[in-house]
Amino acid sequence: MLSTAKREEMLRMMIKLRAFEEKLEELYQKRAMYGSTHSYRGQEAVAVGVCSALEPRDLVASYHRGTGHLIAKGADLYRLMCECMGRLEGYSKGRGGKMHMGDMSFGFLGNTGTVGATVPIATGAALAAQLRGSKEVVVSFLGDGAMNQGVVHEAMNFAGIWKLPVIYVCENNLYAMTVSVEKSIAIKHVAERAKGYGFEGKVIDGNDVELVYAETLEAAEKGRAGGGATFLECLTYRWDGHFGGDPGTGYRRKEEIEEWKRRCPIKRLKEKLIAEKNLGAGEFDMMSAAVYSELDEVTKRALASPMPAREFDLDSIYARSEVGHG
Amino acid sequence: MLSTAKREEMLRMMIKLRAFEEKLEELYQKRAMYGSTHSYRGQEAVAVGVCSALEPRDLVASYHRGTGHLIAKGADLYRLMCECMGRLEGYSKGRGGKMHMGDMSFGFLGNTGTVGATVPIATGAALAAQLRGSKEVVVSFLGDGAMNQGVVHEAMNFAGIWKLPVIYVCENNLYAMTVSVEKSIAIKHVAERAKGYGFEGKVIDGNDVELVYAETLEAAEKGRAGGGATFLECLTYRWDGHFGGDPGTGYRRKEEIEEWKRRCPIKRLKEKLIAEKNLGAGEFDMMSAAVYSELDEVTKRALASPMPAREFDLDSIYARSEVGHG
Amino acid sequence: MAKAEKLQVQGEMKEMRLQEALREALRYEMARDKRVFVFGEDVALFGGAYGVTRGLLQEFGDSRVRDTPISEAGMVGLAVGAAINGMRPVVEIQFCDLLPLCMDQLVTHAARYHYMTGGRISVPIVIRNKFGTRPGGGPSHSSCNHGAFVHFPGLKIIIPTTPADGKGLLLSAIRDPNPVLCFESHHLYGVKGPVPEGDYTVPIGVAAVRREGKDLTIVTCGGMILKADEAAVELKSKGIDVEIVDLRSLAPLDKETILKSVAKTKRAMVVDEGPMVGGVTSEIAAVIQENLFSDLKGPVVRVGAQHIPPPHSPPLVEAMIPDVDRIVRAALRLVEGKKPS
């Protein structure tokens, strides 16, 4: 079983993810961030369970609902917040916004607003690891909606034939924007498709952070040992609308939302730790308060930070070449 | 069981397919046709078994190795031959060549040189049938290589969720150009993938024309009755190289080729009919001779037919609009 | 707009937004022609990411108004097949940044089918999508790639600006026997204008002169019409009389209207929200100088987006896409006869 310390760390991380979304929503309402939010509330156990099981050298690729993966993998909250606000000190200098970031210093291969597009990229990063014989594994986060993108299919086939060290973590939150998974996939569990690529697909409770952790660890060990890819379908739910401004109720029943809120991954771990007497209710509140105040602090700094200049830089599209010509 | 007449018709059709490829190869050597050949020799039972089971209103979509599907679905040999030779009286007026044709008058949705690209097109034609409530079914021929194209995955998912009357006939001839199916797919049978889209996938002997016929008939009836899509993986083999000029031996063992030639679909049906005393050896030879001489005839006419003029016609890119503006 | 094009209709008019006018076209044609159906991500239950298809599900049912999985290439491919088999599909692609996903089906298949089958088959599909660069959109959600499609023979391309054109062009597009790409500007969805009721079409391939003037022609399309118009007002106050040509269609391109205007004003500027390099501004500049070289009093000036991906942060977006000031300054330089610096 996982140590109490590790589990507390995961609990704290889940709170951080949630607090970040709440802060972002607040800023969105105040028009202090640009673009849309894509709240990760409700799905925290996936990002945190997965990333807690990874080593620092391991890599992740993410998607539009990427704030959770970023933070869980180790993104700096200030830089992340700056990016959401289009500030110069953001990860992408304000160019990308929260859907377009990448930083290998903490193993973040990138995210993008094009559903499914990072799945082959994650797979290619795993190919690099295999070619080099370095032992990192790569996690490719994707939504249920991404399962019907062609390039995702192509990428998973590559992972199968070349036995690449990649873990596809499909966060099945039952909807792609407003379209339910039943409307867009004719089988009960998309994990079934992994078989067609020659690797294992598992369906797990994505709100159980300890389970997600354990499954990721196993898949990562398998990948590192040359056993190839794994597909984990994590059943979960987003509490909020698809994007800021969407109440999320036009296409989902209230009862369904309430039901899933009862399965809150944070509450679940918290109650378990309390029941085990490994955590006091007061301790939880303190932990939570600390996270929220850290975020207030970060937000304040980000709000005071500079915007980029109103100028374009043609050179910014190319990395500088170091090739000399003799 | 199928009537003798029907089986003789299928036999004659298989001979026709083969004779066409042989004639084309001859013309290719003489540089009287343009572009490459993609010989269908060895796979005749698939096109013929499938198309014999279809009704005239049913549709098929094809791919680069499309001559067999065209003829089996009812293409006029002269127009087809003209097109291969880039003649004005070809199906596409010499614009398309043998990989780019389409004619709804005999239910041919089209083929293309882009592997996999007609699979969604076939699927969309099935959607039209469903929307209209007309009862045609659509066959989408594809190679094993096409199974790893993204858009094929997307199309099959559509067929699954919308229960479209389409039959995917995958001609698994073990190679995509020079790459063997084992190198590009990590499972034994691609038919397995159909499950992931919510419909049935079967693996059948693609050199048994009667079996192909029977399976197609069943799948077509299911489709017509609203039962949705079927995937048929037909195991077969191309005798020749991938294209004209490729001996086909650089990446395939001689023994493998010989082994498959022994499983010749034409020989198989011929010998069966003879063993049943439903066909005399002399009759077969006559049948064959008639087909070959028809082809000689057609070729002669095509060779004497006009080339298109050396001019371009800008209007040719658009169908004429009948919209009036009030 | 300072001087709206006079609508060539007698019937009733209704004031509405572009978004609603597009919906009107869909409703009108779906009621009239059973072959027309609509599909795309979130178009049914949700009514489309920008509300254009709102209410269609209720009115026409879930067979003709379908939500789809996230499969852009598949969607376009299915549309091609359905069209070949007799239907008139209208597909919504949520934003133009997703068009590269269905590029093969668009440019090699939908666009070439008619030609490559010797005219035996045609592909009457409409692919609607939103375009436009704005703060917060960022590199995968706010491109303007309409210019790229001009290079591929066989597509028709429309870009409505006024609500009336929205209805009239979209109606023409659905009835057209060819594949039509409809670019709908983020900046114009909410702009209101009078729209004729009933059967109202605007021909594809015909530009509109939105403002008449004698000193300089500004050729533009989409959301930039707003900036061009503002610039024209400002230039007027400086004594420069601008004529504005709204392309409305990029393919076929209405060279006649463009050349007629420039032959009169003898000075031309092309303003576009997409990247200048290899885009609409280059094509039109090339055509104008090729045809009117000796009439021109100065080079055809291009004012387009800088050659960077669409950024997220407001000041970066502002620096990237043309604004009134850039247009005005370029016009002044041109009219004063100086070479643009």
Add this chain to the structure above:
Amino acid sequence: MAKAEKLQVQGEMKEMRLQEALREALRYEMARDKRVFVFGEDVALFGGAYGVTRGLLQEFGDSRVRDTPISEAGMVGLAVGAAINGMRPVVEIQFCDLLPLCMDQLVTHAARYHYMTGGRISVPIVIRNKFGTRPGGGPSHSSCNHGAFVHFPGLKIIIPTTPADGKGLLLSAIRDPNPVLCFESHHLYGVKGPVPEGDYTVPIGVAAVRREGKDLTIVTCGGMILKADEAAVELKSKGIDVEIVDLRSLAPLDKETILKSVAKTKRAMVVDEGPMVGGVTSEIAAVIQENLFSDLKGPVVRVGAQHIPPPHSPPLVEAMIPDVDRIVRAALRLVEGKKPS
């Protein structure tokens, strides 16, 4: 070529075809840099559809030389990921008609990664492909779509013509920290020329003056260099002295060399095998007239492919793509100062 560019090297030279020169670059760099690897359909066992990768499997083994399934988008996506994680992938796409299949990965991801991550990540990949229109190729196998990619910021685009450039540009491309699209002409694969041995690079973004002349500049790229050169010889006999600029790179575009040449000759023609509309010829015409308007003695003339898909039948192909005669006639019209009809 009438007057081959002088190679700026001291070392040994070897006569070889473009095809072999490209292979030389791959071999050289694979031997030097363990990060370089090659994959694509039929590149390993078969040695590539055009033989460019022949022998690499035997020399470097099946880990670094990989046959792939038919998954163009996936291939480019994997290359992007492998590059981000430290490798230097070289991908072969069998022909440029397949580039639309990987368009999203190319133009939205590979091309924008560097910009959109604030420069934190770069994507050193090379995507090689064949292009060229010829009889028998037909609408899905013989396009020239190089012009379309110019519109998308973040890509580099090279088009080698001589074998020496084939080696030198491809070597530069592999070493470049950015995504590079390498268009290899069907018409030039078999053409021989001297190629420097050893570490020989040609900078990306620098055009070459292939022939000097004073009356007219022809700007061109790829296979059309052969036609332009023939035309120049014919024009010479008619007393017209042509300068030929071989672009070599489309992005970045070497405006300096182009403008310098046209500033001298005062007449410009752009010849391209791709469709004129919205393509290379338009971009370069726009740039030239914008910068040299008052120096020009006539319009910048475009000679490109007609706006149809590449056809199958020989006479149709001949009518579609530029030939020596079309170039010569356009040149005569231009020099005689008449407006092109």
